[in-house]
Amino acid sequence: xxxxxxxxxxxxxxSGTSVKIECRSLDFQATTMFWYRQFPKQSLMLMATSNEGSxxxxxxGVEKDKFLINHASLTLSTLTVTSAHPEDSSFYIxxxxxxxxxxxxxxxxxxxxxxxx
Amino acid sequence: GEDxxxxxxxxxxxxxxxxxxxxxxxxxxxxxxxxxxxxxAGLQLLTYIFSNMDMKQDQxxxxxxxKKDKHLSLRIADTQTGDSAIYFCAESDYSSASKIIFxxxxxLSIRP
Numbered sequence: 001x002x003x004x005x006x007x008x009x010x011x012x013x014x015s016g017t018s019v020k021i022e023c024r025s026l027d028f029q030a031t032t033m034f035w036y037r038q039f040p041k042q043s044l045m046l047m048a049t050s051n052e053g054s055x056x057x058x059x060x061g062v063e064k065d066k067f068l069i070n071h072a073s074l075t076l077s078t079l080t081v082t083s084a085h086p087e088d089s090s091f092y093i094x095x096x097x098x099x100x101x102x103x104x105x106x107x108x109x110x111x112x113x114x115x116x117x
Numbered sequence: 118g119e120d121x122x123x124x125x126x127x128x129x130x131x132x133x134x135x136x137x138x139x140x141x142x143x144x145x146x147x148x149x150x151x152x153x154x155x156x157x158a159g160l161q162l163l164t165y166i167f168s169n170m171d172m173k174q175d176q177x178x179x180x181x182x183x184k185k186d187k188h189l190s191l192r193i194a195d196t197q198t199g200d201s202a203i204y205f206c207a208e209s210d211y212s213s214a215s216k217i218i219f220x221x222x223x224x225l226s227i228r229p
Contacts, residue, residue, distance in 0.1 A: 043220060046217070
């Protein structure tokens with residue numbers, strides 16, 4: 001099946017620094033990728049939809065200047081958490097859409113756990 | 118707005134059937150999904166059902182959909198220790214099939 005990777009799997013950083021998380025589709029091209037955030041024992045909340053070659057679409061309440069998304073190629077999207085603070089600590093999961101508009105072909109990465117001290 | 122609700126915990130004895138329930142509010146939901154998340158891992162799509170179906174079976178998994186009551190259930194037959202995980206119910210609609218709304222997840226634990 002289709003594989004999506006994330007890097008790093010775990011990161012610890014100091015408050016005020018920026019952290020970049022990569023999401024790659026390894027064996028397929030993904031025009032659309034999604035970024036989710038999951039708090040402990042809670043559901044996944046969609047943060048933004050990342051479209052290759054265009055600006056990301058952010059969900060209501062998500063600061064686009066705080067969470068910078070770049071979808072530079074059909075296999076790579078990056079999420080940069082700028083000036084991270086402890087409240088940004090969370091589990092960030094990406095997904096990649098293999099077939100345009102079909103959610104059953106949306107594959108999830110293993111997630112990146114961010115801890116901001 | 119869309120909302121998907123699930124109970125938070127379920128404990129079953131190994132070998133019994135597990136039934137995880139979910140309710141949703143969006144009447145335009147077209148696709149309904151069950152995902153599995155093991156500790157520290159991403160999500161694995163277990164199965165999905167179109168809204169014009171009322172049942173789907175795939176090996177040990179049976180999905181039942183009551184569209185009138187907006188109720189979805191996942192039955193796992195002969196539950197094994199490897200089934201321990203969080204199970205997420207999710208939905209999307211035809212107009213934005215890639216945008217998935219997730220429930221809060223049900224943590225399934227298996228007791229011997």
